[in-house]
Structures are given as C-alpha cells and as structure tokens.
Amino acid sequence: MTLPDHYDADKPEEVMWQGRFITAKRRGRWEYVGRARGIQAAVILAIDDEANVILVEQFRVPLGCRTIELPAGLVGDDDGKSGEDAAIAAARELEEETGYRAGKIERIGEFHSSPGMVSESFSLFRATQLEKVSKGGGVDGEDIIVHRVALAGLVDCVATWRERGYAMDVKMLALLGPSLVA
Numbered sequence: 001m002t003l004p005d006h007y008d009a010d011k012p013e014e015v016m017w018q019g020r021f022i023t024a025k026r027r028g029r030w031e032y033v034g035r036a037r038g039i040q041a042a043v044i045l046a047i048d049d050e051a052n053v054i055l056v057e058q059f060r061v062p063l064g065c066r067t068i069e070l071p072a073g074l075v076g077d078d079d080g081k082s083g084e085d086a087a088i089a090a091a092r093e094l095e096e097e098t099g100y101r102a103g104k105i106e107r108i109g110e111f112h113s114s115p116g117m118v119s120e121s122f123s124l125f126r127a128t129q130l131e132k133v134s135k136g137g138g139v140d141g142e143d144i145i146v147h148r149v150a151l152a153g154l155v156d157c158v159a160t161w162r163e164r165g166y167a168m169d170v171k172m173l174a175l176l177g178p179s180l181v182a
Contacts, residue, residue: 021074025119034119035074041122042090043072043171045108046100048130053154053175054098057145058138060167068147068161069169071097072122090125098146099136103129113170124174155179 003009008028016031017024023036035041046054060067073093076084087105095101108124138144149157154175158168173180 032117032119038076040075040086041072041120042075042086042093043070043111043122043124044090044094044102044105044127045070045124045174046094046098046102046127046130047151048100048148049128051151052148053151054094054100054127054130055147055149056097057147057166058143063167065165065167067167067169068158068172070171070174072171073097075123086123087125090123090127094127095133095136097136097138097142097144099132099134100127100130101133102127103131122171124171151175 008030011028014026015023016026018036021036021039022033024031024033026032048054054071056069056071057066058069059065071094073089073096075086075089087107091102091105104127106126106128108126110121110123112118112121136144136146147157158172158176162168
C-alpha cells in the first residue's frame with residue numbers, strides 16, 4: 001500500500017533522546033516515544049473463579065496521581081532476562097504485583113495504547129485458575145495496592161475511584177467496554 005507523502009513513512013527514524021526505559025524519536029514531522037532496548041510490556045487480565053477481576057492501584061509520576069490498572073510489567077527489562085518469553089513475564093508480574101499465581105495464562109493478542117504518540121505495544125494475557133500465594137504489592141518500593149473487584153460491581157467502583165481523583169488506565173476499557181455501549 002502506498003501512503004501519502006504527508007505520513008512521512010519513508011523518512012528515516014531519528015533518535016532524539018534515549019534513557020534507560022524510553023526513547024524519543026522523530027520521523028519526518030512526527031515525534032513519538034517508544035521503549036528503549038526493544039523492551040516490551042505484558043498486561044494481565046486476571047479473573048478468579050468467582051468472577052472477580054484483580055486490579056492494581058499505584059501512584060504514577062507522569063499523571064501526578066494514583067491510577068487503577070490491570071497488572072502489568074516489562075518483558076526482559078532486568079539483566080539476564082533478555083529474550084524472556086512474554087507469557088513467563090506475565091505470570092511473574094501477576095504474582096509480584098498481586099500475590100496471585102495463575103494456573104492458566106492465555107495470550108489474547110498484541111495491542112497499542114496510544115499509536116499516534118507511542119510506538120510501544122503490549123501483549124495482553126488472560127489469567128485464570130488463580131491462587132493467592134502472597135501479599136503482592138510489587139518489588140523495590142512499588143507501593144502497589146491490590147484490589148479484587150466483582151465484575152458485576154466494576155462500573156460503580158470505577159465511578160467511586162474517579163470521584164476520589166484516581167486516573168483510569170486505558171486498558172480498563174477491556175472491562176468497561178460492554179457497559180459503554182449499552
């Protein structure tokens with residue numbers, strides 16, 4: 001498929017700045033960011049046998065407030081984990097952040113959260129057959145609070161969190177979608 005010239009798709013990619021985890025890039029007139037070193041993300045949609053979803057709450061510096069999110073983490077970001085399988089990272093991150101171990105992890109697919117500004121994609125996994133094995137809370141002072149929320153009451157919980165000033169991660173739309181079109 002041939003793209004119009006104004007898309008700048010044929011222009012070379014220029015790295016404007018690179019940090020440990022992100023890279024700012026330019027292609028023609030377009031500026032965007034991506035993960036450094038080819039790091040990817042794994043996001044986990046964890047639902048227990050009683051139709052509860054496992055969510056995490058944490059402070060996010062770029063937003064300046066606490067957010068409600070699906071558990072997630074980076075794939076291959078630590079030394080010695082280059083080439084890590086995304087499903088293994090998803091299982092590890094679910095247990096670290098929430099304290100739940102999944103009996104079954106299924107890859108749903110790859111998604112992009114803000115494709116006009118970020119080149120990063122994430123692999124979405126569904127985790128089921130959950131077993132609580134630890135408190136969770138993350139590692140290295142992540143200060144993660146775990147929430148186990150009935151899917152039937154999720155819309156009300158989100159409304160309450162919003163009233164309290166919490167931000168909602170875009171991936172929450174995976175859970176809220178049916179309520180938005182009703």
